[in-house]
Amino acid sequence: MNGAARVRFSQHTLSNGLRVIIAPDRVAPVVAINLWYDVGSKHEQPGKTGFAHLFEHFMFQGSRHVAKAEHLSIVQGAGGVLNATTYFDRTNYFETLPSHQLDLGLWLEADRMATLLDAMSQENLDNQRDVVKNEKRQSYDNRPYGSFYEKLMAAVFPVGHPYHHTPIGSMADLDAATLEDVVAFFRTYYVPNNAVLTIAGDVDEAPAIEAVERYFGPIEPNPELPTFRRPHETSLEPHREVVTDEVPLERVYVGYRCPAFGTREFEALEVATQILAGGRGSRLHKRLVREEQVAQDVAFFVLPLVAGASIAAGWVTARPDSDAATVEAMLDEELARLAHEPVTDDELARAHALIESAELSALSHMDEVSDRLSMYTTYFDRPELINEQLGRYLAVDVEAVRDVCAAAFGEGQRATITYVPASDESEAAA
Amino acid sequence: MTDPLAVLDTRPAPGQPRHYDFPGFERGTLENGLTVIRCHVPGRPLLQAQLIVRGDAGGGATSEAPAQAGATALMSRAMSEGTTERDAVAFVEATERLGAEIKAAAGWDSLTVSLEVPRSHLAASLPLLAEMALQPSFPEREVERLRQQRLNDLQQVLADPARRADHAFPATVYAPQAAYARPLAGAEVTVSELDRTSLVDRHTALMRPQATTLLVCGDLTELSLDELIARSFGGWAAKSEEAPLAEGAPDAPAAARRVVIVDRPGAPQSEIRVGHVGTPRRIDDFHALSVMNALLGGLFNSRLNMLLREERGYTYGVHSGFELRRSAGPFAVRCAVQADATVPAVEDIMSELERIGTAPVTDAELDAARDYLIGVFPLRFETATQVAGALAGLVVQGLPDDELDRYRPAVAAVTEDDVRAAAVAHIRPHDAAIVIVGDAGDCAARLRDAGYGQVEIMRDDGVEGADQPGPEAA
Numbered sequence: 021m022n023g024a025a026r027v028r029f030s031q032h033t034l035s036n037g038l039r040v041i042i043a044p045d046r047v048a049p050v051v052a053i054n055l056w057y058d059v060g061s062k063h064e065q066p067g068k069t070g071f072a073h074l075f076e077h078f079m080f081q082g083s084r085h086v087a088k089a090e091h092l093s094i095v096q097g098a099g100g101v102l103n104a105t106t107y108f109d110r111t112n113y114f115e116t117l118p119s120h121q122l123d124l125g126l127w128l129e130a131d132r133m134a135t136l137l138d139a140m141s142q143e144n145l146d147n148q149r150d151v152v153k154n155e156k157r158q159s160y161d162n163r164p165y166g167s168f169y170e171k172l173m174a175a176v177f178p179v180g181h182p183y184h185h186t187p188i189g190s191m192a193d194l195d196a197a198t199l200e201d202v203v204a205f206f207r208t209y210y211v212p213n214n215a216v217l218t219i220a221g222d223v224d225e226a227p228a229i230e231a232v233e234r235y236f237g238p239i240e241p242n243p244e245l246p247t248f249r250r251p252h253e254t255s256l257e258p259h260r261e262v263v264t265d266e267v268p269l270e271r272v273y274v275g276y277r278c279p280a281f282g283t284r285e286f287e288a289l290e291v292a293t294q295i296l297a298g299g300r301g302s303r304l305h306k307r308l309v310r311e312e313q314v315a316q317d318v319a320f321f322v323l324p325l326v327a328g329a330s331i332a333a334g335w336v337t338a339r340p341d342s343d344a345a346t347v348e349a350m351l352d353e354e355l356a357r358l359a360h361e362p363v364t365d366d367e368l369a370r371a372h373a374l375i376e377s378a379e380l381s382a383l384s385h386m387d388e389v390s391d392r393l394s395m396y397t398t399y400f401d402r403p404e405l406i407n408e409q410l411g412r413y414l415a416v417d418v419e420a421v422r423d424v425c426a427a428a429f430g431e432g433q434r435a436t437i438t439y440v441p442a443s444d445e446s447e448a449a450a
Numbered sequence: 451m452t453d454p455l456a457v458l459d460t461r462p463a464p465g466q467p468r469h470y471d472f473p474g475f476e477r478g479t480l481e482n483g484l485t486v487i488r489c490h491v492p493g494r495p496l497l498q499a500q501l502i503v504r505g506d507a508g509g510g511a512t513s514e515a516p517a518q519a520g521a522t523a524l525m526s527r528a529m530s531e532g533t534t535e536r537d538a539v540a541f542v543e544a545t546e547r548l549g550a551e552i553k554a555a556a557g558w559d560s561l562t563v564s565l566e567v568p569r570s571h572l573a574a575s576l577p578l579l580a581e582m583a584l585q586p587s588f589p590e591r592e593v594e595r596l597r598q599q600r601l602n603d604l605q606q607v608l609a610d611p612a613r614r615a616d617h618a619f620p621a622t623v624y625a626p627q628a629a630y631a632r633p634l635a636g637a638e639v640t641v642s643e644l645d646r647t648s649l650v651d652r653h654t655a656l657m658r659p660q661a662t663t664l665l666v667c668g669d670l671t672e673l674s675l676d677e678l679i680a681r682s683f684g685g686w687a688a689k690s691e692e693a694p695l696a697e698g699a700p701d702a703p704a705a706a707r708r709v710v711i712v713d714r715p716g717a718p719q720s721e722i723r724v725g726h727v728g729t730p731r732r733i734d735d736f737h738a739l740s741v742m743n744a745l746l747g748g749l750f751n752s753r754l755n756m757l758l759r760e761e762r763g764y765t766y767g768v769h770s771g772f773e774l775r776r777s778a779g780p781f782a783v784r785c786a787v788q789a790d791a792t793v794p795a796v797e798d799i800m801s802e803l804e805r806i807g808t809a810p811v812t813d814a815e816l817d818a819a820r821d822y823l824i825g826v827f828p829l830r831f832e833t834a835t836q837v838a839g840a841l842a843g844l845v846v847q848g849l850p851d852d853e854l855d856r857y858r859p860a861v862a863a864v865t866e867d868d869v870r871a872a873a874v875a876h877i878r879p880h881d882a883a884i885v886i887v888g889d890a891g892d893c894a895a896r897l898r899d900a901g902y903g904q905v906e907i908m909r910d911d912g913v914e915g916a917d918q919p920g921p922e923a924a
Contacts (some may be wrong), residue, residue, distance in 0.1 A: 048495045049468035050829055085458055089760050093751040095816040099825005108689035118825050131458050148765030150788075154719070158766050162719040164609045190480045222468060238454035241598070268605035300530070301542040310538070313595055316602050339602060366543070373549035377568055380496040384833045 026407045027219075027389055031397075032229055034411070037240040042228050043220040043392045045386065051221035053125040054114040054390035056398045058216075059209035061189065062108045062182035063248060063328055064315025068197065070152070070189015071205045073106040077148040078202070078305035079113060080104075084135035091128055098124055106187040109326050110398055114200075116387050121220035123231050126128050129217070130235035133210055140206075142199055149194050154186050157186050163269045165439055168335070173258040174330050176275040181193040181251050183325060213241040216397045220390035243376055250328045252279075259435040264442045269316060270344040274351065275333040275435040278428040281324035287412050288420040289332060289428060293320050294371040295363050295421070296354065297334060301370060302353055304336070312350065314342035332428055344438045360419045372414050379410045452882050458784060460651015470828040473667075473837055474856040482688045484661030486679060487841060489667040491834050495569045495685060497668035499576065501583050505559030505776045507661030508693040512629050512700045512777070514559045518648055519629075522656075523598060525649040526556040529563065531592035534585040538592060541582065552582055554675040558634065558700075559776045560846040561656055566835060572677055580682040588654065593646045600641050608910045612654040612786065614712055615721035615887045619910075622710050622883045623726050623780055629700035630727075636816055650675040658689045663845045668834030695787050701778035703727040707903035708883050712910065713890040720888025721785075723801045726881040728781035731774035731847045736793065737860040738868035739772065744819035745869070746770050746806050746877075747783055751818065761796070764791040776797055781876065791888050793896045796884060800902070802880035811866045824858045859913070 029043035060072050082088040095102045095115050102115035117125050170186050177183040211248045217236070219228050256277045277283035297304045297320035308315035320334030336347040382388045389406070396405040454771040455853055475489035501507035502841045511522040530553065532538040550567035550751050552575070563583040607613045624631035636644070664683060666675060703726070729739065744790060747770025758768045766786040773779030783803070787795040831837050883903065887895065890907050898905045 048828055048832055049470045050832065084455075085461065089751060089756065093749070093818055096749050096751065096822040099821055099827075099829075101826060114827055118467060118828065120467045121825075122465070127458065127462050134455055141483060147760070151759060151766060152763070154786070154788055155766040157719045157788065158612075162611055162717060162721075164606070194727065227643035234457055238457060250719040266609060271603065299542075299546070301539070301546045306539060310592075310595070316599060316606075339598070340605075355550050363891070366547075370543060370546035374546055377496065377549035377551070377566070379580075380568055381566075381833070381835075384494055384496060386832065416534060 027383065027393070028394060029226055029257075029403060031403060032232075032327050033042060033311045034212065034233060034237055036237065036239055037371050037447065038232075038236050038239075039152050039397055040229065040232050041216070041305070041397060042223065043216040043218065043227050043389060043393060044223055044225060045221055047390070049119045049120040049222050050116060050384075050386055050387040050395075051122050051123070051125070051219060052114065052390040053222055054218045054220070054387070054394045055129050056216045056394040057111045057113075057187065057210060058214045058398050059109050059111055060109045060256070061185060061187040063209065064185070067193055068201060069185045069193045069401060070187075070191075071202065072111050072195070073147065073187045073189060074152060074194065074197070074202065075206065075210070076104045076106045076111060077151060078136065078140065078144065079132050080418050081144045081148065082139035083132040083412045085131050086128065088139065091132070093366045094124070094128060094275060101123070101228070108183050108187065109386065112394065114387060121192045122219070122228065126231050126368065130239065133236070133250065134239045136210065137203055137206060140199070142204060145197070145199060145202060149197075152194060153191055154189070156191060161186065164265070165261065166272060167265070168273050168437060171261065171263070171437050172273055172275040172333060172435060173331070175261065175437065176256060176277055177286050178254065178257070179349045182327060183331075193278075195306050196366040201429075208242060209244065211242040211245065212236060212239050214245055216394045218390040218393040218397075220393065221386040237403055253328050256433045256435070258432045260330065261435075264438060265439050269340060270338040271335055271350045271439045272344045272351070273333065273335045273437045273439075274348075276428050277329050278322060278332040279424070280328055280330050284331060284412070284420070285427070286322065286324070288424040289322050289377070291368070291371050291413060291416045292358055292363075292421045292425050293322055293332065293365050293419045294374060296320050296358060298374060300370065304351070307354065308347060308350055309335060314339055314350065318352070344440065349437070355425070358368065359372040359422065359429050360426070361422070368421070375413045376410060452668045456502055457526050472831065473839070475841060476849075476865040480659065480684060482682070482684070483658075484683055484686065485663040487663060487845070488670060488675060489665070489670050489841060490670045491837050492671075494668045494834040496834060497567055497569050497572055497654065497666065497670075498835040499565040499567075499667075500665045500838055500842055501563045501581060502663045502665065502842055503561040503656050504663060504848075506693075507526055507658070508695055508849050509656060509661060509846075510557045510559040511620075513696045514629075514652065515630075515697065516627065517640060518644065518652070519632045519640040520600065522561060523635040523650045524593075524600060524641070524644055525597050525652045526554040526561060528588050528593050528649055529554040529582055529586040531596070531718055532587045532589050533581045534587050537589070541578070545578055548575045550578070552579055554582070555777070556634065558630070558779070560842075561843065567591055568918045569673065572673060576678050576682045578767045580686075584657065584686060588646050588649050588653070590646050593649060597641060597644055600635055601638060604638055605640075611717065611719070611721045611887045612828050614904055615723050615784075615885050618710055618887070619723040619725070619782060619885045620710060620780060622885050623700040623704055627698060628702040629696060630749060630777070630792055630795045636666075643685055655691075655694045658691070659683070659686045660688055661693060664690055664837050665841050665845070667838040668842065671701065699777065701727055704707070704883070706884070708880055708884045709897050709902050709905040710883070711890045711894055711905065711907045712885070712887040713907050714887060715889055719786045720789055720886050722787060722792065722795060723782050723784055724796065724803070724882050724887040725780055725782035726883060727774040727778050729774070729876050729899050730776060730778050732776070732849065735855070735868065735872050735875065738864045738872035740823060741816070741819045741861060741864045742806065742869045742876070743770055743772060744823060744873040745811065745815045746802065747872075749818065749822060753806070753905050754799065757785070757798055757802065758785060758795060762791070762794075764788060764795050768799075774847075789891075792886060792888055792893050796886075796897065796902075797900070800879055800882065803877055803882060806877055807873040811869050816866055816869065818862060820861055823861045827858055842917065
């Protein structure tokens with residue numbers, strides 16, 4: 021309808037188990053290479069958290085043919101950009117390069133998959149531990165409300181649940197990590213039969229798959245890949261916590277356990293959160309920010325997680341002349357309204373139109389196209405979901421929205437964390 | 451038997467580069483003086499249109515009166531709060547039904563109202579872009595709410611170490627009366643005084659078709675653009691008043707170099723900013739400056755990041771950069787370091803600022819920086835919105851139409867001498883001020899002894915007087 025081409029792609033599997041997706045698109049002379057390893061913080065064992073994320077750092081510290089930190093200089097020197105991220109369910113490594121540098125990108129990824137341990141050393145471990153600790157200080161410890169993510173996940177998923185800890189892990193666990201621990205972690209998970217490689221952009225299929233076979237074909241699989249055991253879901257105990265911190269305004273965070281990513285229910289919940297908090301036309305913005313003027317800002321979203329359950333979470337920051345209890349009560353009313361009353365046809369139509377534009381935008385970036393193909397393949401072995409996703413959102417109807425909200429936002433199934441300013445004392449001292 | 455991994459022993463050579471040109475674009479002018487730029491980007495159905503009030507016509511916050519600082523930014527935020535046709539909620543709902551997003555944003559050198567929309571809805575949404583840009587109603591109640599939000603946001607700024615440092619830095623390197631010393635969205639003292647009238651006056655002063663460019667980018671096949679544009683913007687009457695102009699130089703530097711420490715006892719990290727007044731965008735050595743900054747602190751393997759992150763492990767990352775405006779925006783090195791590394795990190799930064807103008811640049815550094823800037827050029831323009839952003843840069847800065855075509859050859863021609871000359875001209879370690887948000891501890895004495903200028907320690911005890919220097923600690 022808007023001329024959005026479907027994503028064309030082909031699927032291949034090498035004899036060592038590496039799954040490969042090639043998606044040619046000639047709009048720009050650019051190629052995105054995207055490698056998902058099916059290892060995230062949910063795979064980590066108690067006492068050994070933070071390893072998947074630590075490897076996100078090691079993967080840039082060199083391998084047999086690449087010197088320490090040279091990976092980045094090679095990619096940037098070739099006119100490319102790259103990054104890597106660690107999440108609960110997986111880790112991804114990706115680069116976008118001028119298309120005539122495809123082989124270079126594949127060689128770099130293959131070299132570190134095959135030979136990373138050649139460059140692993142105590143010195144590397146110590147140095148990257150320091151960098152990670154500074155990342156933690158910057159992103160969590162030295163930021164107002166920075167502890168909410170760890171607190172909310174821990175409250176919504178009980179001790180022993182694989183989503184109980186966030187990907188940055190425990191600094192004590194990192195301190196206790198030995199070289200043998202990290203080597204064993206790498207040998208277990210960073211293998212071709214635990215990975216999906218996607219190439220999207222200005223490529224021809226035959227030479228691309230030939231190059232993948234050349235560089236990745238000789239890498240040995242791990243025949244003893246552990247299977248992840250989905251946790252036994254218990255019901256969520258209500259949790260309420262008040263945190264006194266160096267924050268200027270009171271803010272309330274809420275978290276609910278909700279259906280897993282990939283289900284119809286999760287998609288209905290995404291549409292519901294669009295109606296609830298997706299921008300200035302949304303219910304929370306309209307009521308709390310504009311009409312009642314009690315909130316400085318509002319947010320509500322769902323995190324896509326696949327191991328049995330996800331989390332729906334949100335926050336409201338109270339204006340100085342209001343307070344956390346007031347904004348929490350209004351948030352409760354709006355959640356209850358979604359669970360008990362149908363949304364209007366106009367609200368649903370607006371949510372659908374905005375989601376459609378967001379999909380158009382996402383699929384015009386080759387890095388996003390490649391990341392989604394890797395994601396659907398890693399999680400569900402169904403890359404074709406990239407072309408079905410929009411239709412699935414548009415199929416969400418008024419009843420589906422109400423049903424999923426009624427199930428997810430029930431009484432007494434949530435974690436609530438309230439931040440209040442510590443500044444009363446410091447003002448008195450000044 | 452040979453090692454099956456032997457194939458990895460040879461780093462692959464690049465293939466044949468595919469040719470890339472920045473998308474072509476054409477200019478036109480309506481009778482009322484509105485400039486129109488259209489840029490066809492095939493295969494991109496999500497379109498971007500931008501109405502840009504240009505910097506040469508006083509279009510940004512630079513030209514606001516000092517007592518009205520923040521008026522342009524507040525006005526831009528209030529533009530979506532209702533029009534003479536409908537209230538704010540009705541307006542946003544009308545855009546959402548089309549899958550469109552319309553927003554206004556103020557910069558130092560421009561005011562931009564932008565529309566992102568699927569091409570099938572351009573015809574229905576372009577009139578909404580015009581309505582918001584030309585007929586905002588600025589309801590009293592909504593203006594007051596946004597004003598309060600800005601004042602509350604200033605409190606949040608004080609609480610966030612990174613934002614606090616970015617807030618203190620311009621006030622440290624520019625003269626107090628210079629526009630660039632102020633936050634773009636205004637400080638408490640001026641925002642408190644703004645009201646509906648300030649915004650209406652600002653809107654009236656800025657919005658003139660002769661001072662404005664309309665950009666439309668994306669897949670424009672079979673769209674009757676001329677007709678659509680004429681219908682929405684043809685009736686906008688030209689005005690004869692002169693453009694508003696800045697009072698005094700917006701980029702006047704501070705009288706002396708200073709060290710400012712915003713004290714946070716017990717903070718686990720220090721946010722550090724080191725730098726000085728930089729350079730305007732329109733300079734002859736722009737490409738040499740870009741290469742020089744890339745190898746100093748732009749690339750991951752830059753001198754600064756290799757030293758502070760990879761060698762020392764002080765930080766998660768460090769960057770340097772010039773904010774390029776019509777007048778001289780700031781140059782800053784930015785990082786957050788663990789608290790006990792604060793002074794050593796400052797010393798390392800200072801020594802790299804010294805070395806960039808004195809020590810030789812290696813061929814490897816030069817190649818890496820040039821190849822990176824040249825190679826990523828096409829990567830920056832995958833979407834219509836990105837293409838529009840680059841064209842908007844030309845419009846706002848007053849650059850020639852062939853600037854983007856010239857970019858890659860000009861970067862390729864940068865030599866080691868050019869880089870050194872750019873460093874000598876634009877990096878001045880002996881003028882570099884230092885802002886630290888962190889535990890003052892023994893930093894103050896050590897930094898004073900190091901001769902980096904007068905050391906001032908501030909405490910944020912509530913919002914009142916937050917930018918007043920406190921008594922200097924020994």
